[in-house]
Amino acid sequence: MLEKVLVANRGEIAVRIIRALRELGRKSVAVYSEPDVDSPHVQMSDEAYCLGPAPPLSSYLSVPALLSAAAKAGAQGIHPGYGFLAENAGFAAACKEAGITFIGPSSSVIESMGDKLKAREAAIEAQVPVVPGARIDSDDDSSLLESAREVGFPLLLKSVGGGGGKGMRVVTREEDLLGAFQSARSEAEKAFANPEIYLERYLTDVRHVEIQVAGDSHGNAIHFGERECSVQRRHQKVVEETPSPTMTSELRDRMTSASLSLCRRMKYTSLGTVEFLVDGKGDFYFLEMNTRLQVEHPVTELVTGQDLVALQIRLAEGATLFPQEEVQFRGHAIEVRICAEDPYRNFVPSVGTLDSLVFPQGPHVRVDSGVKQGQSVTLFYDPMVAKISVWAQDRPAAIQRMKGALSELQVGGVKTTGPLALEVLEHPRFIAGEWGTAFLEGWLKDRGPGGGSPENQELSAILGAILRHHRERGALSLVQAKPEAGHTNPWVVQARREGTSRRI
Amino acid sequence: MLYYSQVAGQEHEVTIQGEGRHLRVKSKNGSSDVRIEPGSDGAGYCIWLGQVPHPVSVQGWSGSWVEFLVAGRQVRIQVETEIDRLMLQGEGETGPGTSTLNSVMPGIVTRLLVSEGDEVAQGQPLLLLEAMKMENEVRAESAGRIDALHVSAGDTVDSGAPLLTVVT
Incomplete structure (x- = not known):
């Protein structure tokens, strides 16, 4: 049994995992980047450790920082959530080496499923139908073009290392291929620390x-x-x-x-x-x-x-x-x-x-x-x-x-x-x-981009005018009160102000 | 106080009397008492028009534009006063032939794809702007020459910040 589990994530999914741990009677360890210190997932945990500054590479993607927090807390397991290191085989392997249970499949399964081409091969072996595609092995532009022509347009550029739409581009014309390829690569590198890109036929409206x-x-x-x-x-x-x-x-x-x-x-x-x-x-x-x-x-x-x-x-x-x-x-x-x-x-x-x-x-x-x-x-x-x-x-x-x-x-x-x-x-x-x-x-x-035509335009017009009037005529709105909104109830501020103006 | 509210290209005249939380509103459909209360959980507002409550959350103001959420719907409207309209008439155009491209979103400039003096074609990618882990290509709106770059790679920019100036 994993008595204490570190949740290597933030936001709603960290909260979700902490809830499950609590119901199972396991202790939770939260981690956070500096600006996330007051986040719900941190406050809900049994104990929490700061990983570093805001950029993900210095915090939620930092394997040394995560493993050191796990060691300090004495966590026996790590739940990666989704995104960040959830599908990083290296992280799963590093957990195993550190004697910590990675809550997910083995690093070799993550590796073969995370590598889109190996995953295709596994699917083919399991007699699961696949979409036509190709891997880009070199930085050479002509081999990229050749593979693209083989797969056929429109095609999809996908990051070999990750999912969630990051590092993904649809290319409909040959002349857009190179630009899309470069930006997909740099996005993939940042999101998954792996710039490799894979081409696939883009099936439309499936x-x-x-x-x-x-x-x-x-x-x-x-x-x-x-x-x-x-x-x-x-x-x-x-x-x-x-x-x-x-x-x-x-x-x-x-x-x-x-x-x-x-x-x-x-x-x-x-x-x-x-x-x-x-x-x-x-x-x-x-x-x-x-x-x-x-x-x-x-x-x-x-x-x-x-x-x-x-x-x-x-x-x-x-x-x-x-x-x-x-x-x-x-x-x-x-x-x-x-x-x-x-x-x-x-x-x-x-x-x-x-x-x-x-x-x-x-x-x-x-x-x-x-x-x-x-x-x-x-x-x-x-x-x-x-x-x-x-x-x-x-x-x-x-x-x-x-x-x-x-x-x-x-x-x-x-x-x-x-x-x-x-x-x-x-x-x-x-x-x-x-x-x-x-x-x-x-x-x-x-x-069109405008959209959102309100059902009742007259009502919207009236509410908008009231909001502007309220904002400028002696009343302090929530939006204006932004800097102190965290600590002061704006309605109290407003009452105070009304009281002051009456005295004057 | 007379307000001109523009909703989906249509103008509505709205008159509001009073100050503070109890007001009176008049529009072409009639008039009504207004009461402004804090919303449930102390968040946002509840604007009462007569006996009808309207929970409203303000997303933000930009000059005379306000964006708010009412009953799950996003509303973006311009609310002008007489004074706004007089001031607008005084504003001139910028010099012909130069246009400054402003960022439509806050983000981090990850890469500049052009240099000062470069000739660019319409639709040509100019720079990459990253926000929330997604990289966005900023493209030229029209053909021209890059007159000035106002940002460098690694800069964090706010929405509306000038990125570069193009001479057309």
């Missing part, structure tokens, strides 16, 4: 469907059904749900048995996700396997009633999996990612202080958040600040519940993708379940 799997160290493997993740922008998932509205039980059987055959072949001993592209004909292609906890795992938890993070920890301790029949599916779940980006101005990052923050509540509404009111959203880390997930007995009811939840969300000081998700949920194609991975970007292009 669906992105993934299978949640788990394997144990006794040769068992089971699945937890699929997640539909086709609502994407720049390869970043925006809305995820399960079950997939277009899934048939025949296709699900084929996809889950392909995923399990890959798991068994790899001797996979942890939680993982096998990602596929599915076309309109019911053919599916292996995309990659994520050897870690997935951002969108809550939707699977909501329909199965399982705690996947607790399971992942138990598997690292050597537990035996329960039989497949114990995984029962009930109802429909949807997750929306809340990112600090302006969806009406080309998704520019929205940094600043979270002046106000109210999350939705209510039956079957789940919020995974790693931020609190008064905290700053900085440029150093992933823009995702929270996830909202809902469960309901069927898809229409889940959509209604999510619309209600999103209308309760209040975030001040920073713009988020919440309002965009609300528009997606109201889109006829989303409601009908008829869309592919090109749906969101196509729709955003058609409706």
Whole structure:
């Protein structure tokens, strides 16, 4: 049993892992970069250590700093979360060398699944269909072009070392290849410390469907059904749900048995996700396997009633999996990612202080958040600040519940993708379940960057005028009060000011 | 006080009387009492129009532009006063032929792809700007010559910061 586990991550996922550890009766050790010192994950932990300054390379990506914190705390295990070092085979190996259990598969499995080409080979061996592609071995421009021509345009540049859309580019024309290649390389190097890029045929407007799997160290493997993740922008998932509205039980059987055959072949001993592209004909292609906890795992938890993070920890301790029949599916779940980006101005990052923050509540509404009111959203880390997930007995009811939840969300000081998700949920194609991975970007292009036309313009005009009047006429607003907002209740400040002006 | 609110290209005239938290508002659809209260959990506002509550969170101000969230919807509108409009008339244009490219987002300049004096084509990548782990290519809006670079690699820039000046 791992009595004490270090959580090598930040934000909502660190909070999620600490919750699982607490429920299992294990002690948690949080780590943080200097600006994250007051973050929820730090305050929730049993003990916490500072890794270093804000840049990820000096903090959350620093293997020596993490291992030294683990040694100081006497942690027996390390949970990497997702992103950062979650799919870094070197880190898993370094943990093992230091005598610490890495909560994930073995470093050799991470290495072969993290290397997109080796993963393809493994998929082919396990008789899982794959997309045409090629690896770029040299820096030589002519060999790049040659491989690109072989694969064919449009093509996708992908980082060999990582996922999550980082280091990924779509190239439709030969003349854009070199520029896209260079910027993908530099992004990949920064995100995963590995600049290698891989080419793949870009299948347009297919669906992105993934299978949640788990394997144990006794040769068992089971699945937890699929997640539909086709609502994407720049390869970043925006809305995820399960079950997939277009899934048939025949296709699900084929996809889950392909995923399990890959798991068994790899001797996979942890939680993982096998990602596929599915076309309109019911053919599916292996995309990659994520050897870690997935951002969108809550939707699977909501329909199965399982705690996947607790399971992942138990598997690292050597537990035996329960039989497949114990995984029962009930109802429909949807997750929306809340990112600090302006969806009406080309998704520019929205940094600043979270002046106000109210999350939705209510039956079957789940919020995974790693931020609190008064905290700053900085440029150093992933823009995702929270996830909202809902469960309901069927898809229409889940959509209604999510619309209600999103209308309760209040975030001040920073713009988020919440309002965009609300528009997606109201889109006829989303409601009908008829869309592919090109749906969101196509729709955003058609409706222009302005978007967000308010339902009631007269009301917006009035509220805007009231806000300006309130801001300038003696009342101190939350936004103006920014520097001291963290420590002073602005309403108290306002009352004080009103009192003063009356005295004068 | 008379305000001109621009929403989706349409102008609405709104008159507000009073100060502090109790106001009176008039628009073409009639008038109503206004009460401004703190929102639930002490965050944001709850603006009452008569008997109807509207929870509002302000995302930010930029001059006369305000962005706020109401019932899960993002609203971006311009609210001008008479004085704003008079001041606007006095503002001139910058010199013909030069334009300064400003950053649309805060970020870190990771690489400059052009030097001062370079001739650039429309759509040519000029520099790479990294924000939240994503690298963004900043491209030339039109063909021209790079007159001045205002940033170097490694610089952190705010939204709206001048990046470079192009002579067209």
